[in-house]
Amino acid sequence: MKVVTVCGMGFGTSLMLLMEIQDMAAKHGIKVDGEAVDLGSAKGKNCDLMVASSEIAGELQEESVQVISIDNLLSKTEIQDKVLPVLQAIIAGKDK
Amino acid sequence: MLTFITSILSNPAIILGIIAAVGLIALRKSVSDIIKGTLKVLLGFIILQQGSNIIVSTLIPFSTMFTKAFHLTGIVAEDNSLVAAVQTLLGRETAFILIFSFIVNLLIARTTRWKYIFLTGHMMFSFAGTMAITLDQMGITGWTAIAIGSVIQGICMVLFPAISQPFVRKVTGNDQVAFGFWGSSWISLSGWLGGLVGNKEKSTEDIKVPKSIDFLKDMSVLMGLVMIAIFIVTTAFIDSATMTEITKGQNAYQFSIMTALTFVAGVLVLLQGVRMFLSEIIPAFKGIGEKIVPGAKPALDVPVFYSFAPVAVTLGFIAAMVGGLIVTFISGFLPVVVLPSVIGLFFMGGAAGVFGNATGGSRGAIFAGFFLGFSWSLLVALAYPLVDMSKYGVQGLWFASPDAIIVVIIMRLVGMIFGVGA
Numbered sequence: 001m002k003v004v005t006v007c008g009m010g011f012g013t014s015l016m017l018l019m020e021i022q023d024m025a026a027k028h029g030i031k032v033d034g035e036a037v038d039l040g041s042a043k044g045k046n047c048d049l050m051v052a053s054s055e056i057a058g059e060l061q062e063e064s065v066q067v068i069s070i071d072n073l074l075s076k077t078e079i080q081d082k083v084l085p086v087l088q089a090i091i092a093g094k095d096k
Numbered sequence: 097m098l099t100f101i102t103s104i105l106s107n108p109a110i111i112l113g114i115i116a117a118v119g120l121i122a123l124r125k126s127v128s129d130i131i132k133g134t135l136k137v138l139l140g141f142i143i144l145q146q147g148s149n150i151i152v153s154t155l156i157p158f159s160t161m162f163t164k165a166f167h168l169t170g171i172v173a174e175d176n177s178l179v180a181a182v183q184t185l186l187g188r189e190t191a192f193i194l195i196f197s198f199i200v201n202l203l204i205a206r207t208t209r210w211k212y213i214f215l216t217g218h219m220m221f222s223f224a225g226t227m228a229i230t231l232d233q234m235g236i237t238g239w240t241a242i243a244i245g246s247v248i249q250g251i252c253m254v255l256f257p258a259i260s261q262p263f264v265r266k267v268t269g270n271d272q273v274a275f276g277f278w279g280s281s282w283i284s285l286s287g288w289l290g291g292l293v294g295n296k297e298k299s300t301e302d303i304k305v306p307k308s309i310d311f312l313k314d315m316s317v318l319m320g321l322v323m324i325a326i327f328i329v330t331t332a333f334i335d336s337a338t339m340t341e342i343t344k345g346q347n348a349y350q351f352s353i354m355t356a357l358t359f360v361a362g363v364l365v366l367l368q369g370v371r372m373f374l375s376e377i378i379p380a381f382k383g384i385g386e387k388i389v390p391g392a393k394p395a396l397d398v399p400v401f402y403s404f405a406p407v408a409v410t411l412g413f414i415a416a417m418v419g420g421l422i423v424t425f426i427s428g429f430l431p432v433v434v435l436p437s438v439i440g441l442f443f444m445g446g447a448a449g450v451f452g453n454a455t456g457g458s459r460g461a462i463f464a465g466f467f468l469g470f471s472w473s474l475l476v477a478l479a480y481p482l483v484d485m486s487k488y489g490v491q492g493l494w495f496a497s498p499d500a501i502i503v504v505i506i507m508r509l510v511g512m513i514f515g516v517g518a
Contacts, residue, residue: 007399008313008315008399008442008443009218009315009367009397009399009439009443010367010371011217011218011367011370011371011374011375011397012216012217012218012277012396012397012398012399012400013396013397013399013400015217015374015375015378015379016215016394016396016397016400019378019379019382035375036371036375037371038315038367038371039313039314039315040314040315040316040317040364041368053399053402053403054403054406055313055402055403055406055409056313058307058310059310059311059313059314070403071403072403072404073399073400073403074268074270074272074273074400
């Protein structure tokens with residue numbers, strides 16, 4: 001499972017978001033490899049899922065993988081509610 | 097043997113690599129994670145230095161061009177590039193200040209009621225470099241500089257989040273996170289002033305902003321456009337004979353555009369390096385911080401606030417650009433011409449918009465962004481004579497972070513009172 005998180009510069013917010021997702025996934029027994037990148041290098045990244053803040057996500061519409069848009073980056077609940085079901089679905093899809 | 101150890105401990109890439117390895121071992125990571133993490137820190141730092149070389153190589157002809165065109169000195173305010181450029185000279189000091197300041201931060205957070213843990217890695221790196229440079233200018237080097245720099249930085253890593261926290265509460269509506277960014281004081285001030293002129297009932301978020309300008313949020317695009325504009329305008333003011341000398345016969349405008357874009361490419365390479373070494377170090381810092389300081393409030397990078405008012409980010413940034421450009425055009429009487437420095441204007445202007453919106457609605461957001469762009473560029477211009485970067489062979493770059501510049505000013509003043517480095 002590889003998740004790419006995206007923000008404007010690719011090392012502040014996106015890194016925090018990635019650590020949050022990894023913590024959350026680990027609690028549910030999912031191991032997430034990830035990378036925090038800037039908007040410019042996000043395009044065409046090879047991964048299972050992208051997660052970005054809502055003001056950035058609009059620029060990633062043409063990606064081949066699903067892009068989750070997070071409105072409030074400080075809300076652990078929002079991150080969990082939006083990301084966890086997708087992670088579980090991806091795992092279920094891979095097992096088939 | 098001793099010279100070998102000294103040589104190892106004067107190389108910032110190796111210092112950070114060793115620290116990452118120790119951290120990863122302490123966190124009981126797997127062998128593969130330890131090897132991966134350590135190598136990525138080393139590679140990241142080498143990439144950072146190569147990016148810096150590219151940037152410096154484009155700024156040397158640019159500085160000549162700018163002086164020939166306007167008989168003035170022009171600078172771009174960008175901390176990471178500046179600090180990366182002095183790593184061959186002050187790398188050891190920077191790397192150790194980066195690490196030890198975090199320990200000072202943890203001690204303060206552990207023992208006082210200010211539970212802030214500063215987790216914005218590139219800001220820790222740039223501030224550490226700022227300390228190393230400022231102390232070096234005051235004639236303080238080596239371990240003395242590392243000790244003083246680490247204590248000052250460690251205090252700042254708690255102090256500045258504490259100052260901005262009341263404003264952060266207004267924006268986010270809670271007290272869970274803090275503002276870990278060396279523009280926090282100036283952004284909070286701009287937001288507060290925005291509140292004086294506006295009405296917070298009339299929020300920016302009711303305004304429709306065209307989606308078509310969203311592509312400017314890609315930093316490489318925005319910086320590319322602005323740097324091309326700066327280079328072309330400068331070229332237009334130079335006579336063709338001088339220009340031929342600088343370009344060694346290439347077409348003047350072709351040379352300008354390609355050099356401008358090479359500068360941007362250098363910044364992108366540098367940031368990729370920063371990204372690589374931070375993504376290994378920061379998770380370790382976060383893990384250790386949360387263990388040592390119960391109830392820690394992470395002080396985070398500026399974009400976490402953008403989602404509270406995305407329209408205010410756009411308005412604040414545009415207003416900041418206008419404010420910054422005004423300073424560029426009137427800077428004939430200032431010590432230096434501060435060129436539009438898009439990274440600072442975008443990230444700080446956008447945040448000023450969000451903070452201004454929280455206190456003063458749309459008018460507050462626009463005023464806050466404008467004030468930030470104007471006063472920040474002015475601050476950079478006025479503080480410029482305090483630190484002479486030409487000593488390190490760096491042209492055309494200067495410090496950007498207002499909080500760090502305030503600390504530099506205080507350090508220089510204290511130095512003058514005690515007769516150090518005056």
